[in-house]
Amino acid sequence: MKVGVIGAGTMGAGIAQVAAQNGHQVFLVDLNQEVVEKAKMGHVKVFERLVEKGTMTKEQTATILNAIHYSTSTNDFRDCGLVIEAIVENLEVKHKVFAELESIVDENCILASNTSSLSIASIGSALKKADRVIGIHFFNPAPLMPLVEIIPAVQTSDQTIDKCKELISSWKKTGVVCKDTPGFIVNRVARPFYGEALRIYEEGIADFATIDWAMTHFGGFKMGPFTLMDFIGNDVNYAVTESVFSAFYFDPRFKPSFTQKRHREAGFFGRKSGRGYYSYAEGVEQPKPKEDHELGKMIFDRILAMLINEAVDAVFMQVTSPEGVDLAMMKGVNYPKGLLQWADEIGLEKVLLQLEDLFAEFGEDRYRPNPLLRKMVRENRNFF
């Protein structure tokens, strides 16, 4: 099957590489010729490095590179069985592009979007034959991150879902099917990792370095929340938070933080701007955490309880299964353990108590324990 990818930026170039490495002829299209050339140069470099490292032979990489066809013309999608859209995150533009794609491809071609924040149903509304629309959400960098969220819209046919599941697993990726709800799995369940860390900072409980230390030391997370936000970019991370918050009709669980907003307003985006919560200027010594065991454990327990509550909610609201939510967080954002597995190990009753304490202390809806968690404790059940 020929695969089309529209948008040759960060995600599109990565997705095209994945498809080509899995034996497809790939048509990578962008409206900007410079972006197309940059994507091509990027691929050449990546494969040169793989040859140097001895991961692939020169012949193998040449075959893959020859399978990627770069252009600025969507007419190249004519014979594709699947086109994945990875253009700018704007519904109006995506509508135009999906309508255009439908006029080029045949009626069996699946039209997928890599959107992070728009609903697949809204994107599919631009199509005449909308049972072929689906979300295929890769994580950055697409060639390295194993998770792909597969998101059927209300319009999507079972046949489209089955074909995508099969394809994604043939690409040696972990496909997790989830409901077309804001943030899908990962961008919803991960919110407290950032939001609760920011809240703890705003309450004056600890500084950035100490909160980061608490999460890496006690939780085994590869990066603490502030290091990670600086890595992702505070502009990008704040935009996701705001979009999830408004898409959930302003549920206080997802309330954005003034601290992050101010950092974004000041241009303190993180690594890419040289300064975020930390300074990345040369020679600057990074602040040291206050390695107070009791304080660190309290911070870690609070953030983890909030993450678990969100993971439980994703199951409660049938976004995905307990296995789905745990796989997604481990394979999409490298969590050291599945959140529900973690909850089982800690004891659901203990997690519930922690949330009840927070709820009683603050009286804020943000800390309300999920009804499924209460039910499972009542029935003395575990997730696994």
Ligand SMILES: NC(=O)c1ccc[n+]([C@@H]2O[C@H](COP(=O)([O-])OP(=O)(O)OC[C@H]3O[C@@H](n4cnc5c(N)ncnc54)[C@H](O)[C@@H]3O)[C@@H](O)[C@H]2O)c1
């Ligand atoms: N960057 C991430 O970490 C990430 C992760 C998962 C999903 N996404 C989603 O993937 C999509 C692309 O994100 P990105 O980070 O790769 O963006 P990007 O800005 O790197 O690339 C987007 C590309 O689309 C091109 N484009 C815009 N309109 C077009 C059109 N009408 N026809 C053809 N090309 C067009 C632009 O020229 C640009 O090169 C977005 O929907 C985003 O939400 C991004």
